[in-house]
Amino acid sequence: MPFRVLLTLLYLTLPSIVLAAGTISGTITDKRGVTVDAVVYIEDSAGEFAPPKEHLVMDQKNLAFTPHIIPILIGTTVDFLNSDDILNNVFTPSWAGHKFNLGTYPKGIVRSFTFDRLGEVVILCNIHPEMEAYIIILSNPFFAVTDKTGKFTISGVPSGRYTLRTWHERLKPQTKQISVRENNTTVVDFELIR
Amino acid sequence: MVVLIIGLFTSIFLYNLFLTEAHAIPVFARKYKTSCQTCHVAFPRLNAFGEAFRRNGYQFPQIDEGYVKEEPLPLGTPAWKKVWPEGIWPGQIPAMVPIALRVESSYRYDDRSEVTHDFTFPNELELLTGGTFGEDISFYGEIALFEEGDTGKVGRLFLQFDNLFDSKLPKHLLNLRIGQFEPAAVPFPSQRRLTFTNYLFNSFKVGKNNFQFSSAQKGLEVKGIIKSRLEHALGIVNGNGAGAKDESTDSFDNNSKKDIYIRLGYKIGGIGLDGTTDVEIEDEGLLNQVGLTENSIKFGTFGYLGENSIKYSGMDFNDKFYRYGFDLDGYYQNINLFGAILLGRDDNPSGNLKEVEVTAYLVEANYLFLPWLIGILRYEETNLNPGYKRGQVIPNLTLLIRANLKCILEAQISTKDDVSNKIFAGLDYAF
DSSP states (O other), rough: OOOHHHHHHHHHOOOHHOOOOOEEEEEEOOOOOOSSSSEEEOOOOSSOOOSSSSEEEEOOOOEEEEEEEEEEETEEEEEEEEEESSSSSEOOOGGGGGTTEEEOOOTEEEEEEEOOSSSSEEEEEETTTTOEEEEEEEESSSSEOOOHHHHHHHEEEEEEEEEEEEEOOOSSSEEEEEOOOTTTTEOOOOOOOO | HHHHHHHHHHHHHHHHHHHHOOOOHHHHHHHTTTOGTEEEEEEEEOOOOHHHHHHHHSSSOOOOOOGGOSOOOESSTTTTHHHTSSSSOOEEEEEEEOOEEEEEEEEEESSSSSEEEEEEEEEEEEEEEEEEETEEEEEEEEEEEEETTTTEEEEEEEEEEETTTTTOOOOSEEEEEEEOOOOOTTSSSSGGSSSSSOOHHHHHBTTTTTTTTSOOOEEEEEEEEEEEEEEEEEEEEEETTOOBTTTTTTTTSSSSOOOEEEEEEEEEEETTTTTOOOBBBBBOSSSOOTTTTSSEEEEEEEEEEEEEEEEEEEEEEEEEEEEEEEEEEEETTTTEEEEEEEEEEESSSEEEEOEEEEEEEEEEEEEEEEEEEEEEEEEEEEEEEEEEEEEEEEEOOOOOOOETTEEEEEEESSSTTOOOOOOEEEEEOOO
């Protein structure tokens, strides 16, 4: 009975928790203009977060990994699909990815990997050296990737003071101290350099 | 001196190995924005996918369109197909002029030559071109701008009509090649070898007949693949190589007779000859590459029937000849082992009405120590009876400094005492 009460209370308070959350948004630029495919994430959020049950998908199509960048919560499983008519391979030399090699496989085959270490994992194909992608494994779900206009939005961030950090495959990371207040949008822009 | 020069090359290699990335890429690499390694173990030797790409007229084997990253220039919109035959069928040409260059340079040591040490920087400068005029019409060209002192020699230059009658016949069954090319009868063409030293197997001549098995020939060839595994080819060519026109006869051929040849081959294991990929490779390390990791074996047989008219020292005579043989090309893990045996006969190669029997064979092993480090060992022998017997052993170490730049260390050891031994240290690059 006490459990049911607790559950009911949780359901009743959930909307207010969401409402109490704030949003972080902004634009990332570099010397050339807007920065696409930069990851922005909160570095120091307390708490434990369960990874999503649904698998994320990284496809191989026309000799390219898509999407090129995927930030994920630690414990997330990614399915690596080959949609090309030719053989492709998936491997990583990165420690955070256990240096896996999922093999070389034809169209329609999917092989999966669960990422259980924090860090950056570069994904490569050992028969097509031009193919490259990144998976960034993070400790909390408060992250976003910049779109074609360099913009990002992180929603549902609990109120508090945080360190916001960037990651980009070629540009140096930057951090900024920010405050997030309930029902407010905190605007943070970055200008990254090599 | 030899040690000093090989040391110099090794130093250059190690220096370059850890420097900036290479940006130079030839024609197909530009078109598809893909690395040389997609098709080559190390250029110019093709891997299994590269063979399928070549057989399919320099197009990706299934649907080429999605892989092309450099948009071609349309010669008419696709809707013009509906207008045909009242209008011209629409085609395409490459948006950028499809030209690449290959440069081969070496230091050569020869223990019997008057010039023992020789720098050949460059030994060869070659212009390469290739591409498609829309779907299923391909072209390929290879012109030696400079080769061992000669200039402007066309090696291969041909058009290929791919997948003929594919509305009625299976795809890949029939392709037609027209132009100057190496006959498909040749199991291991000289143009795709990794070593400086040419295959003796392909390049020997009998008597005064200048015919060489792997020479580019002018003619027609029908070839294709049946059910992904069986290759066939049938060709008709002039038979006297790619020489200049004879002004006295106003012709390129030296007689009216045409040479004919045939080839059949069958592949077991690995990806299909047409690039079909129903195999899965469980990789354990990073070394694996398609072409050297697929476990496969290909058997082939070939035959060539020719006749050449020969003019020598005031004599004018005909030499009828034939060649036939068997070849085998196997991949296991990181080893590629291939070989061939060739038998033949010339009925009058020296104008003295004496027949010459020909026996030649070669066996070569390529071992991929690392994706950029390949060890090669070849043994081959050619016997002409009556005539000479010649054999050679070729150890070679090929180091890919970049995908398009390689360093080659090689020895050419003759099995006969009266033939010189050579050492090569060289650089070969394409862009």
